[in-house]
Amino acid sequence: MSKTLRFVSACQSSADAEKFNNHAALQNLYARQGALHVAPFRSNLPLEFKALWKYLVNLKQLSEYLNLSQTTVSRALNGYPEVNENTRTRVLKAAQDLNYRPNTRAKGLATGRALAIGHVIPVSNQHEMVNPVFGDFIAGAGAAYARAGYDMMLTLVPDQEEVRAYQDIKARGTVDGIIVHGPIINDERIALLSRIGLPFVVHGRSTDVNLPYSWIDVNNRGAFERGTQFLIELGHRKIALLNGLEHMDFAFRRRKGYENALRNHGVFIDPSLMRSEEMTEVYGYRAAKEMLARTDAPTAFVCSSIITAIGVRRAVHDAGLVLARDVSIITHDDALSYLENGDDVPIFTALRSSVRYAGSEAAEMLLSLIALPSHAPKTRLLEADLIIGRSTGPAAT
Amino acid sequence: MSKTLRFVSACQSSADAEKFNNHAALQNLYARQGALHVAPFRSNLPLEFKALWKYLVNLKQLSEYLNLSQTTVSRALNGYPEVNENTRTRVLKAAQDLNYRPNTRAKGLATGRALAIGHVIPVSNQHEMVNPVFGDFIAGAGAAYARAGYDMMLTLVPDQEEVRAYQDIKARGTVDGIIVHGPIINDERIALLSRIGLPFVVHGRSTDVNLPYSWIDVNNRGAFERGTQFLIELGHRKIALLNGLEHMDFAFRRRKGYENALRNHGVFIDPSLMRSEEMTEVYGYRAAKEMLARTDAPTAFVCSSIITAIGVRRAVHDAGLVLARDVSIITHDDALSYLENGDDVPIFTALRSSVRYAGSEAAEMLLSLIALPSHAPKTRLLEADLIIGRSTGPAAT
DNA sequence: GAATCACTCCAAAGCGCTTTGGATGAGCAA
DNA sequence: TTGCTCATCCAAAGCGCTTTGGAGTGATTC
The missing domain is CATH 3.40.50.2300 (Response regulator)
Structure with missing residues (x-):
């Protein structure tokens, strides 16, 4: 009887156990479980087991079913050598038939690994x-x-x-x-x-x-150095950086890359063209809008995120300017699945590195x-x- | 000695154990551990323990330290009533001092809950x-x-x-x-x-x-009915739906809502204005570009995702049209943290529901x-x- | 004074698995 | 026959925790 209860509680939360006592399949299983102690199964006997996948089987039950010790079954399943190959295939088949799945917690406790x-x-x-x-x-x-x-x-x-x-x-x-x-x-x-x-x-x-x-x-410094240099070679001199939060290491390195490129080409590093914030769309929009309103507005933006770049694009449009002609944008692109940067021709010139x-x-x-x-x-x-x-x-x- | 090893291996991967045997603090602890068997600790004795947070303590060690049984300690920690309040506070303090954390796997095994x-x-x-x-x-x-x-x-x-x-x-x-x-x-x-x-x-x-x-x-049907109706009331009659994949339940319901609104206002439901795809930016762009090129181009779009809406906006700009004046967009907005829909004035008219x-x-x-x-x-x-x-x-x- | 009770506490039996330390028997050489 | 090795299997002891079924106090009741 206690065995039944254990079995039931393995299938359903104890609160539901009662209602399941009437369940035909469970009754069936219950009968077989009882039988286990009288006359252990032969592996050719219990066909019904296969259909009862939803009733969980543990190692002990599996080993009783097989007339083997838990040790042997465990070893067979985990590929240890000290078990006869015939036995092993028999065990594997039974495990498959009874839909045995080792309990992760127990395995973890015993092995010390959590998997x-x-x-x-x-x-x-x-x-x-x-x-x-x-x-x-x-x-x-x-x-x-x-x-x-x-x-x-x-x-x-x-x-x-x-x-x-x-x-x-x-x-x-x-x-x-x-x-x-x-x-x-x-x-x-x-x-x-x-x-x-x-x-x-x-x-x-x-x-x-x-x-x-x-x-x-990712080689953030290298990437942003290269991207910035690309803009410089296109003739840009007033290049803004819309970076992420610069206590973040990646953002810090990106700024270094950006500054390196400017320095290497003798371009003035203008702190008023550098921003560092959480990389949202609105951030890109606001920062770009503000900068584009200046008399010495930047002609190019380097963005740390494609989302920020989208914000910059919005600001460019709002200002009645045309992308690529009036203002250039280059952005980091993590190749996010839902933010593909266009298809054959990318929307944004980008430094791409798949985060996936x-x-x-x-x-x-x-x-x-x-x-x-x-x-x-x-x-x-x-x-x-x-x-x-x-x-x-x-x-x- | 075996006790030491256990302790060491609990602190560091076994490969590092050797180097840690020389560690002063561990030696110290080791000595105390040995002492455990000779003369169990009094709670006022071991001050050094406090500093040794990085050495893990289990229930057995904690109970030995307290001169209590594991039962009592367990009960004290889990708030069971059958333990003296003085004892409980003593236990709680010790647990804090020794930085005791119950092992989740063991707890799970014992309780049957995984937490x-x-x-x-x-x-x-x-x-x-x-x-x-x-x-x-x-x-x-x-x-x-x-x-x-x-x-x-x-x-x-x-x-x-x-x-x-x-x-x-x-x-x-x-x-x-x-x-x-x-x-x-x-x-x-x-x-x-x-x-x-x-x-x-x-x-x-x-x-x-x-x-x-x-x-x-979310009430997807209701939301999209309302959104579509809003567009109809603004005078729109050719309203496109850029939906998600319609085997997904949410997308199916959204289309129902969209169709309901059209039907209620006697607007023709035009299958050629309905799309159903993975909700990327490029999808919005392509679909809108294609539809806007038609002679009977839609004057409004209903989008299932703000990302798709951004794609539509890009197509609108590309076509030389102006948002809100020439083409309207209304979109579902999950209020994603990195895709805030503007600030005081939202960028997109939207059906907003925080997924967080x-x-x-x-x-x-x-x-x-x-x-x-x-x-x-x-x-x-x-x-x-x-x-x-x-x-x-x-x-x- | 015996019986009862509430209050604290404990020893030990699990939970489901792995792993140690044999046991058993077959095969083979001496 | 004895002794030895191998191959195959098993019983039992953990892993760290909870929980059952008492046990030992005093205090209270009759």
Whole structure:
């Protein structure tokens, strides 16, 4: 009887158990379960089991069904050598037939591994924006995890509680490693995680951190240097930068690239042409509108996000100007799935680097880091492609 | 000695254990650990513990430290009544001092609850787009989970493997319930999940499903009826609909609303003015460009996404037309954080409904569903606000 | 004074899995 | 026959937590 109850509660929340006692299929199963103790199954007996996929089977039941010990069944399923090949195929078939799925929590407890990866997204309550890049990054990473049989865990962390949050993650043991999003300059999370001993890969880098750590990043400085230089070669001299928040490492590097290009070509670096904010459409619009109203209006904009670039375009139109002819725009493009930058001819001239690809690579890096913890940190620098679209043209003379 | 090793391995990956054996603080701790067996700690003794936050403590160690049984400590921490208040405060203080965090997997195994919620995102490999809405939805939900002490788990499911995937999720026991994203018309997942007995809340609804189930949705039909009617009242008669994929339930309902409005006002429903695709910018651009080139070009567009609307706007500009004067646009607006629809005066006239709020509400619904499984399914219909922006005007005569 | 009760606390049995340390028996050489 | 190796399997001890079924106090009641 207690056995039945266990079985029922495995199928349905206990509150629903009663109603399910009347369920024909369950009754059927119940009878068989009882029979288990009287005369154990032969593998050729129970055909009904196959149809009963919704009733969960655990290792113990599976092993009783097979007349084998849990040890042997476990080993057969996990590919250990000390089991006869005939036995193994028999076990695998039974597992398939009874739709056996090992309980992740139990497996995790026993092995010490969680078979899950955490993604920690910092949320500041000042600008509570979700990075639009996140969805595509996750999509890339998720595929890699699925292949390796890992789950993906998400944690939103308010930025005051960061230290505590990471300790928690380690202590609660829900993940084997984490991907760190949105690194800032001199990000203390890196030292923290190294000390804690939780494997991690940073999406981005952190200037001023001297510890070795694993990261994957776009060459932001290089890309923005190249993009800016491209505008300079088109004759532009008053080039605005609409950057992201510059405590973010990526934005800091982009500004460096932008400034490098200007400096290399002897162009004055004008702080009044540089903005640093959360990269929304409205930000692009406002900043561009304001700058275009000046007597010494910029003739070109470098944007950190295609969304901001869309805002700039709106301001250009509003001002009665024509893109590429009067004002040029070049933008970073993360190749987001819902914001394709045009098709054959891109809308915006852009520095393109697929964030989805980055997600996939980051996941692979982390998985191999977890598999071989003794290996040195890996790093990966992705180059952005400069793709010429319809938003740039020679500076008006 | 074995005790030490356990401790070390709990702190650092085993590969790093060696180097940490030399670490002064660990040595210190090691000594104390050994001492545990000779003369158990008094709570006033070990001050050093406080500094050693990075060394994880489990329930057994905590209880030894306190000279209490694991039972009592567990009860004290989980708020059970059968423990003296003095004892409880002593326990809580010690837990704080030693930075004790219960192991989630173990807790889950023991209680049968995972303390985690799953989000299952269907990915089709035809159009492998990540719904841009997802980030904001998650942000809303995540806050609710965090408050309740739940983790958030993400699973990407290729749409052929759906049935198997949900069975897996149930069997592996990693979550207590799930949020179903992107319901289609007559979505079979709903019946499947009901049978499986996994609590769930659908973000959206599914037409033609007659089972009772929990959902939260925007009144899509009502919103689009209202929006279309608004355009009709402005004098528009040729109104195009740029909808999402219409096997998706939300898109299906939106078309119904659009058609209702036309029908109610005796306006001809022109299939050539209706499109149904993945809601990208380029889609909006192409469709609008094509339609605006016709002799009987539409004078207004109803869009299912602000991103598509941005594409339409681009086509309008390209055609040398002026928004609101020559062509009107009205769009659904999910109030995404990185795509604010302007500020005081919205860019687009829109049907606005915060998807972040929906996420937060969905999470609360699911949590209460899990807490009280016997309760009837809950449903929640959110109304979209019609907000007047600068993209609509009377039809040109 | 015995019985009852409320209040605290504890030992031990799980949860479902892995893994250690054998046990068993077949095969083979001496 | 004995002794040894291999191949195959198993019982039982964990993993870190919750929870059941008491046990030990005093205090209260009759």
